[in-house]
Amino acid sequence: MQDAVLAMLAKEPSHGYHLHARLRRSLGPLGESMNRGQIYVTLARLERAGLVVCERADGLPERPERKVYALTPAGQQRVATWLAEVGWPKPDLAEFHLKLAAAAAARLADPVELVAAQRRELLRRLREVQQAALAEPAGSGAGLLLEGVVLRLQADLRWLDACERAWSKVDDESEGA
């Protein structure tokens, strides 16, 4: 969550309520349970960590909605690191989805390239797990568990194909425009 909020600020400094709206839009019905308070808590943590600075609009009463948040150099560094990460320990689809959206919005990285990097990593893992699975004798319990890991990785890979198709189309359209 912290990383996604940071990455959304990479496009331009924003109000908390504006960030909240963008997250909600990106996540659709999955983001319905997210309230604005969570965003402000996250932003406060990021500010304490020195990753964002808060600029208050002058002459207005001190209310959270009036604050504009912007990335610090350390925050920018952290966003770049997060975008380049190809971790998938527990398939966190929403985080990856937001990563693609934020990367595209801020023009920090090519979403299609992020998908390709992720696919390479998942295929290496699939290879490793599958080799272990094939080495198990038929009917082994460990083999059954490994089969489950294989199927999940396979599902993730198919979703990445869908991501690639969708973001390639966005590329084509913006090039054509």
Added chain:
Amino acid sequence: MNVSSAVVRVHGLVKQHGRGQGRVRAVDDVDLEVPEGQMLAVMGPSGCGKSTLLHLLGGLERPSDGEVWLAGQRIDTLSERALARMRRRSVGFVFQAFHLVEELSAAENVELPALLAGRSRRQARRRASQLLERVGLADRARHLPSQLSGGQRQRVAVARALVNDPLVVLADEPTGNLDTAATLDVLRIFEELRSAGQTFVIVTHDERVAATADRLVSMRDGMFVDDTRLAGSHTRGLGWLIGLED
């Protein structure tokens, strides 16, 4: 220049279908080297040109432009006859639809390419029986293809592809017609052949098949868009993958 130890080498490969406005480049200026002992998977959406590429590598089709080399010999310029001989001796094919001869038993199907390549009946029979044993079908040698399941038929086809000890095995969607259990049987055989150092090119849209390979090439619109080494890059361990360790 060193002719390189690549078993398969293509340079500037182009295959065009159709003419004029309707002209399509199924394979569009591709360079590729497959070293001996490598298992290469080619993935991509249907129509990306991966099957055409495989046909060009095995001399089943001729390129519109570019060169195809097999173990140091240029094959795209060979006569039809020389090309057919090269295919029989040096290339093993595995197809999605098996392509077994329905009137022949499993063993006879495996023997056939060996006899066509000029081996004696005895040699062919011995080699076929070894290979059927290797793919776990020793007890099905006398069965006709119609008496075998899809997975068993594909294992016969794999044995047949290996009978002349080919330089390279080319497989086109080898699990495309198989269910999960039969796919696993075929993958187990591929995995064994891979560790035994058989050179392989597999065209597939199945991630599991691709994941048995050492290297993966992704194709879009006749071109390679990614070339990834899958082997030898171990992650942090299996326990970590299933969330047992952080």
